[in-house]
Amino acid sequence: MTRLGRFLFIGVLVASVVLAAVVVRARTPNLALEVTHFTDHFSPNGDGHRDAAHFRFFVREDDPDATVEIVNVQLDVIRTLATGPLEANQPVSLSWHGRTDSGALADPASRYQLRVILPSHDRDMLFPRLIELYAGGRA
Helix, strand or coil: CCCCHHHHHHHHHHHHHHHHHHHHHHCCCCCCCCEEECEEEEEECCCCCCCEEEEEEECCCEEEEEEEEECCCCCCCCEEEEEEEEECCCCCCECCCCCCCCCCEEECCEEEEEEEEEHHHCCECCCCCCCCCCCCCCC
């Protein structure tokens, strides 16, 4: 093998490794929201047992104008839990007591989701697990 052949072979090999790394990184999801605790059903009836849904999460990117919401499956905002800055990798703990922004009890026939919006990064993240609200008995 000539010297030029060796350099070309090494060049192609290095380019292949770099390209493979780029492809793997591009296919790996950039998880910007990590939920570490999530209540998927509760009963806000005042009996002291599971009266609120509790959420704990962190985001991977700072955002001074973040919004955390509860939305229904049609993505209508039911309750805004928080607005303002979220810091990257800092745990956030919030609760929802089953009330809408107007103070009424949310519709128990509907299902709800946690949504975190990071407008500075053009991210609107909807946690896929559903929240069920039981109006009557124990959850």
